[in-house]
Amino acid sequence: MASRKDIDALGAFLEKNGMNVVDPPGEYYGRNYYAVYFTDPDGMKLEAMISAPPEKQNIKKRKSAIRSKSAIRRKRKKRSGA
Numbered sequence: 001m002a003s004r005k006d007i008d009a010l011g012a013f014l015e016k017n018g019m020n021v022v023d024p025p026g027e028y029y030g031r032n033y034y035a036v037y038f039t040d041p042d043g044m045k046l047e048a049m050i051s052a053p054p055e056k057q058n059i060k061k062r063k064s065a066i067r068s069k070s071a072i073r074r075k076r077k078k079r080s081g082a
Contacts, residue, residue, distance in 0.1 A: 001050045004034045010048050011036040024072045027054075 001007050004025075011025040014036070022045060023037040035049035 001048050004050060004055065007034055007036050007048055007050060014038050 001010070007025045011021060014021050020039045021036065022039060023035075025034070025036040027033060028035050032053055033049060033051050034054070035047050037045060037047050039045050
């Protein structure tokens with residue numbers, strides 16, 4: 001993918017179309033690795049990612065994104081009964 005915005009757009013597209021998003025768009029394995037993990041209709045786990053330093057953004061916006069990601073994970077755990 002060309003940018004983090006592309007990863008975010010794909011994550012939104014997958015959610016909108018009812019695909020199983022395993023891990024929402026976010027940083028994994030350090031700040032330079034940004035990805036979304038999802039499964040195809042056969043259950044195969046797939047990933048779209050970019051490996052590049054994050055674009056500069058204000059701290060308030062970043063903290064908000066981190067809180068959103070945590071809320072999504074809690075919601076998924078509730079649905080799965082975990």
